Amino acid sequence: MSNVTEKTTVNLLGKEANLHQQVLASFPLCDVTEDDLTQNPRFCKLLVLLAQHMDRTGLTASLKAELEKTEQNLQSQRRQWLRTEVLHRGLQEMIQDHHCFRRPVNKTTPDLQFHETMEKCLLVAQCVRQLDPSSATNEEQPFVFGLTEVDRFGFSQDVQRMRRALPKQLENHLRQKCLHLLSYYQPECETESEGLKTVKLSHLSALLDKEKTRAESLRGTCRENAVLLQRQSQVYLCELMKCIQLLQTLILDHRLKIQTDLDRSKLDYLEGKCELVLQKLKAETVEVQLDTYTPDSISAHRKIREKLEAELKACRAEKQAAELKLTSFEILGKEFKALADEYCRLRSEIENKKWALAELTHVKS
Known part of the structure; x- marks a missing residue:
């Protein structure tokens, strides 16, 4: 019995392919989309049966x-x-x-x-x-x-x-x-x-009636367009939300990978640029040296530099040995410090007297 009812319902409104569109057309004021009808087939069948007893405004025939x-x-x-x-x-x-x-x-x-x-x-x-x-209006009514x-x-x-x-x-x-x-x-x-x-x-009354009919028709068209616009707006918002979700997925899934590749490319670019700058600095340094010094002066400067570096190395070694001795002296305490100060004073006087004796000898000669 249910199969017969379903077939009768489909035959009343057309093929199943156009069933949803015809249901939406039968109930223009109903806020229902085609997806709702697809997800709820029994509700769609109920609307089909109601369309046989109701008009587009929702009123029954009686x-x-x-x-x-x-x-x-x-x-x-x-x-x-x-x-x-x-x-x-x-x-x-x-x-x-x-x-x-x-x-x-x-x-x-x-x-x-x-x-x-x-x-x-x-x-x-x-x-x-x-x-x-009183509420009477006949001529036999008593006067006021x-x-x-x-x-x-x-x-x-x-x-x-x-x-x-x-x-x-x-x-x-x-x-x-x-x-x-x-x-x-x-x-x-x-x-x-x-x-x-x-x-x-x-002919004025006929023209006014025609204009009134036209205005009412336009008003009805505006209402239908408003309903259609609302339905299309809902569909547009649904599609827009889907697009937004897709964009979020693309951003979350592919942004890190793309950012890593971008950072690697940027790092390679900066390394190449840095290497190029260093090479350019070296070239500029060599060019300045060639413009400032001759090959002989450059060779002499190199020898002087080597000698100064050797003396600097020896001074650093001597400084390090003196620091080690000073550290060993500090371990002995304050009494040894006084003796060391006295020793330094005596050494200084000895050096001064040697210098004075050498000067005196030089003057006599």
């Missing part, structure tokens, strides 16, 4: 039908509310325009009476709506505080005249707003005739 029905009802209620709200705001804008432009002399008395009556009617309607505690139609509208004749003139005034006002919207949407139509503006105005 829930989606209820949602569509609710949205249609909501749209109907919204249209009714918008229709009433547009009329109400249109009347308020007419009153605002009247207050803003009431000072010019071109405002006639009937026009002033019309706007004042309309303003009073809106004010009374607003009071009724705010003070009425027991007021009658006559009590509320003592200016009934003005109200009748206002109601007769209101549709045309409201139509003109809405037409002007539509023309302003058309001028904003298509600034090039400012210089066109009224007939052409009317024709374009009749």
Whole structure:
């Protein structure tokens, strides 16, 4: 039975080679990669079965039908509310325009009476709506505080005249707003005739719906691109981490060997350079000697050097023997030191007297 289910699942979404791509396409908002599906085949099969009962947004067929029905009802209620709200705001804008432009002399008395009556009617309607505690809207509903139609509208004749003139005034006002919207949407139509503006105005709603549809399509495309970009970013980060690990392996495994070879090459280079410098110094020394001394003087200097080195060697030997004798004398103690000092003094006097006697003999002769 399980094998039959698996075959049916594969046949529903295509061949096994394209199964992962189709699962990802069926759940675009799910943060799952192709590697996750490959490592978890049972989870992949579960997603395939869920794709038969759910759409791309994660809703079931029954829930989606209820949602569509609710949205249609909501749209109907919204249209009714918008229709009433547009009329109400249109009347308020007419009153605002009247207050803003009431000072010019071109405002006639009937026009002033019309706007004042309309303003009073809106004010009374607003009071009724705010003070009425009930939720009924039929005409049999009792008036606020027991007021009658006559009590509320003592200016009934003005109200009748206002109601007769209101549709045309409201139509003109809405037409002007539509023309302003058309001028904003298509600034090039400012210089066109009224007939052409009317024709374009009749197509304005279709153009706006088209632009709205296009904007929603672009918004959906942006969401899909964002999901795709996030998925690609994750794949890129995974590949980047693999590359970093590979680089670390190369560094740790091969750096010491390469560094040893590099140090050996550098050492050979420095040894060769040092040898070359020594040879150059020797050559410079020989060249300086040849430029400074003749072969005879060099030979004489060598003999003098040999003689001086021999005398230096003899002096060093004599110094060493004297140091040995001095060390043996120091072993005898302080009493022998006094005798040695006295002996040195006597030797010095003897030498001085010999020198004086020799000088005296030399003078007499």
